[in-house]
Amino acid sequence: MSVAAPTARPFETTTVQRAIPWLVLAVGIIGLQIAFGWVDGFPAAWDLTFETPIDDAGAWMRANRRSHWLFTGLFSPLSGIIDGAIDAVGGFLAWLPWYVLIALVFLIPARVRQFRAGAVAAFALVYCGLIGLWEESLETLALMSVAVFIAVLVGVPLGVWGAMNHRVEAMIRPVLDAMQTIPAFVYFLPLFMLFGIGNVPAAVATIIYALPPVVRLTTLGVKRVSPQAVEASRMFGSTTRQTLLKVQLPMARPTILTGLSQTIMMALGIVVLATLVGASGLGSPVLQSLNQRRTGRGIAAGLAIVAVAMVLDRIWRSLAQSERTARIDRRVLGWTAIGLAGATAIGVALGWVDFPSVWTPSLFDPMDQAVTWARDNLSFLTRPFSDFVVASIYIPARDFLTDTAAWPVLVFVVAWVGWMLKGWRLAVFAVAGVLTIGLIGMWELSIDTLVQVIIASVLAVAVAVPLGVWAGRRPRVEAFFGPILDALQTVPSLVYIIPAVILFTVGIVPGIIATVLYAIVPGIRITALGVRQVPTETVEASRTFGATPRQTMFGVRLPLAAPTIMAGINQVIMMVLAMVIITGLVGAGALGFETVRSLQRSLFGLGFEVGLALVVIAMILDRFTEAAAERLQPPGGH
Amino acid sequence: MGSHPASDNGQIIDPVITVDGMWQVFGVKPEPAIEMARRGAGRATVLQETGCTIAVRDVHFQVRRGETFVVMGLSGSGKSTLIRGTARLADITLGRVLLDGEDLTAMDAETLRRVRREKMSMVFQHFGLFPHRRVIDNVAYGLEVQGVDKKERHRRALEVIETVGLAGWGQHYPQQLSGGMQQRVGLARALAVDPEVLFFDEPFSALDPLIRRDMQDELIRLQRDLQRTIVFITHDFAEAIKLGDRIAIMKDGVFDQVGTAAELISNPATDYVREFTNDIPKVKVLTARDVMEVTTTGSGWREVRETDTVESFVPFLLDDIRPLTVVDDTGRPIGLVDRAAVSRLLGSDR
Ligand SMILES: Nc1ncnc2c1ncn2[C@@H]1O[C@H](COP(=O)(O)OP(=O)(O)OP(=O)(O)O)[C@@H](O)[C@H]1O
Numbered sequence: 001m002s003v004a005a006p007t008a009r010p011f012e013t014t015t016v017q018r019a020i021p022w023l024v025l026a027v028g029i030i031g032l033q034i035a036f037g038w039v040d041g042f043p044a045a046w047d048l049t050f051e052t053p054i055d056d057a058g059a060w061m062r063a064n065r066r067s068h069w070l071f072t073g074l075f076s077p078l079s080g081i082i083d084g085a086i087d088a089v090g091g092f093l094a095w096l097p098w099y100v101l102i103a104l105v106f107l108i109p110a111r112v113r114q115f116r117a118g119a120v121a122a123f124a125l126v127y128c129g130l131i132g133l134w135e136e137s138l139e140t141l142a143l144m145s146v147a148v149f150i151a152v153l154v155g156v157p158l159g160v161w162g163a164m165n166h167r168v169e170a171m172i173r174p175v176l177d178a179m180q181t182i183p184a185f186v187y188f189l190p191l192f193m194l195f196g197i198g199n200v201p202a203a204v205a206t207i208i209y210a211l212p213p214v215v216r217l218t219t220l221g222v223k224r225v226s227p228q229a230v231e232a233s234r235m236f237g238s239t240t241r242q243t244l245l246k247v248q249l250p251m252a253r254p255t256i257l258t259g260l261s262q263t264i265m266m267a268l269g270i271v272v273l274a275t276l277v278g279a280s281g282l283g284s285p286v287l288q289s290l291n292q293r294r295t296g297r298g299i300a301a302g303l304a305i306v307a308v309a310m311v312l313d314r315i316w317r318s319l320a321q322s323e324r325t326a327r328i329d330r331r332v333l334g335w336t337a338i339g340l341a342g343a344t345a346i347g348v349a350l351g352w353v354d355f356p357s358v359w360t361p362s363l364f365d366p367m368d369q370a371v372t373w374a375r376d377n378l379s380f381l382t383r384p385f386s387d388f389v390v391a392s393i394y395i396p397a398r399d400f401l402t403d404t405a406a407w408p409v410l411v412f413v414v415a416w417v418g419w420m421l422k423g424w425r426l427a428v429f430a431v432a433g434v435l436t437i438g439l440i441g442m443w444e445l446s447i448d449t450l451v452q453v454i455i456a457s458v459l460a461v462a463v464a465v466p467l468g469v470w471a472g473r474r475p476r477v478e479a480f481f482g483p484i485l486d487a488l489q490t491v492p493s494l495v496y497i498i499p500a501v502i503l504f505t506v507g508i509v510p511g512i513i514a515t516v517l518y519a520i521v522p523g524i525r526i527t528a529l530g531v532r533q534v535p536t537e538t539v540e541a542s543r544t545f546g547a548t549p550r551q552t553m554f555g556v557r558l559p560l561a562a563p564t565i566m567a568g569i570n571q572v573i574m575m576v577l578a579m580v581i582i583t584g585l586v587g588a589g590a591l592g593f594e595t596v597r598s599l600q601r602s603l604f605g606l607g608f609e610v611g612l613a614l615v616v617i618a619m620i621l622d623r624f625t626e627a628a629a630e631r632l633q634p635p636g637g638h
Numbered sequence: 639m640g641s642h643p644a645s646d647n648g649q650i651i652d653p654v655i656t657v658d659g660m661w662q663v664f665g666v667k668p669e670p671a672i673e674m675a676r677r678g679a680g681r682a683t684v685l686q687e688t689g690c691t692i693a694v695r696d697v698h699f700q701v702r703r704g705e706t707f708v709v710m711g712l713s714g715s716g717k718s719t720l721i722r723g724t725a726r727l728a729d730i731t732l733g734r735v736l737l738d739g740e741d742l743t744a745m746d747a748e749t750l751r752r753v754r755r756e757k758m759s760m761v762f763q764h765f766g767l768f769p770h771r772r773v774i775d776n777v778a779y780g781l782e783v784q785g786v787d788k789k790e791r792h793r794r795a796l797e798v799i800e801t802v803g804l805a806g807w808g809q810h811y812p813q814q815l816s817g818g819m820q821q822r823v824g825l826a827r828a829l830a831v832d833p834e835v836l837f838f839d840e841p842f843s844a845l846d847p848l849i850r851r852d853m854q855d856e857l858i859r860l861q862r863d864l865q866r867t868i869v870f871i872t873h874d875f876a877e878a879i880k881l882g883d884r885i886a887i888m889k890d891g892v893f894d895q896v897g898t899a900a901e902l903i904s905n906p907a908t909d910y911v912r913e914f915t916n917d918i919p920k921v922k923v924l925t926a927r928d929v930m931e932v933t934t935t936g937s938g939w940r941e942v943r944e945t946d947t948v949e950s951f952v953p954f955l956l957d958d959i960r961p962l963t964v965v966d967d968t969g970r971p972i973g974l975v976d977r978a979a980v981s982r983l984l985g986s987d988r
């Protein structure tokens with residue numbers, strides 16, 4: 001190499017190279033805008049009128065529900081089994097005198113000496129009775145028990161199979177990923193078509209939605225069993241089955257139980273929405289209080305849903321408990337059983353079945369007054385904020401994207417982003433997705449939803465990342481946030497949209513507020529995790545060079561935590577998408593409203609198109625943020 | 639422990655285990671790697687050229703019934719791979735393993751399972767206990783998978799638990815026990831099925847030195863009564879000498895030398911072997927037989943047994959200038975030792 005080689009040359013080359021993509025972007029946008037500026041929206045002539053065949057299929061299904069073999073031979077019996085199971089469980093729970101049920105809920109965990117769990121579960125159930133939602137709670141309990149039971153029945157074997165066989169795992173994994181990316185309410189409509197109205201589509205949606213954690217964590221748990229224990233078992237000549245049943249599954253039990261808890265939490269998230277497809281239970285009081293703008297009752301009913309989830313979680317856990325802990329003496333158990341049977345007989349004979357109504361949700365009414373007071377006295381704050389978001393951000397952005405920018409420009413920009421993030425494959429995938437949305441006639445609605453999703457995501461990230469960084473640096477702050485975040489995540493999202501609706505009236509703003517509250521949780525958690533995981537040594541190294549705290553933060557901590565934070569942002573966006581239907585319920589329009597409408601009016605074709613558009617949006621945003629997270633990863637590191 | 643294996647021409651009479659030309663190569667294309675290695679290429683070269691790790695390289699050995707065969711080597715020398723291949727926990731790339739004349743490497747899963755149930759057991763470095771089972775059910779596990787009924791298997795398990803000195807701990811869970819006790823459970827679990835062959839993969843490496851010594855003594859005591867065939871892996875040369883009837887020194891996947899402790903010490907085959915033996919005081923390992931001059935006629939002023947260590951009779955030699963008579967276990971004189979022999983030995987120690 002010649003020594004005199006000019007050093008400026010390579011530098012210039014990289015600058016030019018770096019500028020090229022941006023140049024392409026600018027030229028593409030301007031060129032396409034000039035060429036297509038006169039086009040008004042996505043050409044309607046290209047609409048595939050995808051809804052017609054679906055509507056026909058829906059009509060056909062309705063007409064043939066009683067005659068065609070597909071229903072008589074498959075869906076109806078399946079539906080019958082699930083419905084029968086829910087009815088049987090619900091009937092039994094309702095038949096038991098209330099005090100016997102509460103005693104049982106305590107005794108099932110107490111039987112394996114989990115007295116605290118038993119007390120928590122019993123107290124949760126007492127709460128449901130005290131606020132006058134006893135019957136609804138039992139209905140929800142029955143629906144969720146059956147759904148969770150089936151999810152476990154399907155999920156655990158599937159997870160085990162995945163752990164035993166790479167190829168099966170490689171096949172299951174993308175399906176699970178997709179299942180978790182797709183907002184749960186998208187499943188409602190097809191299930192509604194297949195199973196009709198009622199508890200069954202709700203149960204099946206819950207099963208589908210809640211399945212991934214069981215499968216994933218079963219696979220993880222079985223794979224994580226110490227290889228030496230497995231080898232020891234093989235060395236004694238165990239069959240594969242013996243090793244599985246005697247060693248791997250028992251050792252994986254804690255992990256599987258974690259999956260189960262997650263499943264129950266996810267099932268809980270669906271309870272309210274399930275009302276939209278006709279499920280009974282606690283969902284309808286929540287929806288009612290939304291319609292009547294009664295925060296207090298909404299919160300009371302929402303907490304009852306949390307209570308039911310707690311009962312379910314504690315009971316399941318204790319049932320899955322091994323004989324590890326010393327059990328209670330057999331004789332004590334025997335006498336307790338006899339006592340319970342006697343109490344049941346007396347209760348049934350005397351008709352003491354329902355929880356005595358001593359308390360009603362009206363006790364929560366002071367909350368309504370508080371919210372009303374806040375509405376009347378804080379309007380000087382809420383009104384300008386609301387106006388600003390709507391008039392200065394939402395409407396201009398939406399109009400710009402739908403009217404001003406020509407549609408090919410948008411397609412081009414999406415392709416460019418995909419290409420920059422990961423390469424042409426992602427670009428092709430994204431373009432195919434965007435074009436699909438156009439071809440099914442969901443262009444404008446999707447842009448509307450996308451703008452709302454972006455506003456909510458940006459706000460959520462703007463709140464979550466600084467809070468997360470703060471929490472990650474100070475354990476005390478994190479300890480303080482912990483319970484608040486738990487509450488935000490466990491209380492069904494519809495519950496805190498009620499005060500938001502009262503404060504901001506209907507429209508996009510209450511939806512955005514509730515969405516932000518719901519979605520900041522994983523953002524804060526994961527950001528805090530990322531910041532905390534930065535190795536202390538690296539930070540100290542930076543300090544020894546005399547870096548200021550600010551320099552350390554922006555030069556070391558944040559760059560190192562960036563991939564994790566990006567993963568948190570991905571989660572935030574997924575949560576925001578899951579809220580789209582709920583915003584639709586409070587007048588934010590767009591795809592969310594269309595989903596609700598299609599469910600309420602049985603507009604199958606429309607529902608399918610809306611669902612497809614949402615799935616496409618979710619998948620593109622998911623892949624984009626994932627690719628961004630990968631790019632932030634330092635080269636070679638994982 | 640026992641006496642020497644009878645071997646003329648290197649073949650062992652009545653071998654329980656025969657490992658014949660074992661190769662274990664990790665990587666996608668092992669054949670060219672083996673070819674290269676056969677032509678003399680070293681481990682590093684093969685790895686660089688083919689991307690394959692040669693973990694075990696053409697190893698042959700036989701283990702006699704009742705013998706303790708120790709494989710000693712440093713980390714990464716391929717010991718675990720060797721023992722796992724021998725027990726067929728992993729399929730080997732090339733070679734054969736015979737157990738009682740049956741070819742383990744060619745067995746179908748069902749037969750292999752039967753052979754394992756009847757003949758083998760293993761003790762693991764990190765114990766490999768089942769944390770969700772009580773000690774007694776850990777120990778009874780082998781019997782349980784064989785289908786022995788609960789009462790019988792618990793009875794046998796309790797016996798073995800007592801043998802390894804854990805009486806009264808049967809109802810505890812493994813995590814409630816100390817490391818040394820946990821490995822006793824591992825040992826009991828292996829012994830409960832009354833196996834013909836016991837495999838030990840560094841069973842005591844995770845234990846404190848004092849507990850390790852206890853466990854070694856315990857194993858020696860048990861082996862005196864049980865007389866099992868043992869393949870024992872260790873990275874500790876002192877442990878190898880203490881336990882092994884014969885010792886194989888393994889390096890980079892090959893056996894540098896196989897022999898009794900005395901053979902290794904008095905006649906190390908390579909510099910690598912010498913490095914280990916240098917640290918071992920010979921007077922503690924070599925016995926009268928190793929240093930004696932063979933003669934049936936001479937008579938010393940005092941008798942010593944052929945298995946006595948040099949250390950134990952040095953005081954007698956210092957007491958008196960005359961030699962000592964070496965006798966076998968029947969009391970028959972088989973040789974003489976004198977000061978000259980011992981001073982030769984001590985001289986070479988330096
Ligand atoms: N499954 C595997 N895949 C690839 N390489 C392996 C595998 N198992 C072992 N090796 C390699 O084979 C060589 C021998 O490993 P082995 O575990 O047998 O050594 P060892 O003597 O038991 O060491 P240690 O004392 O650390 O247990 C090592 O270089 C190791 O990296």
Ligand SMILES: [Mg+2]
Pocket residue numbers: 717718719840
């Ligand atoms: Mg090893």
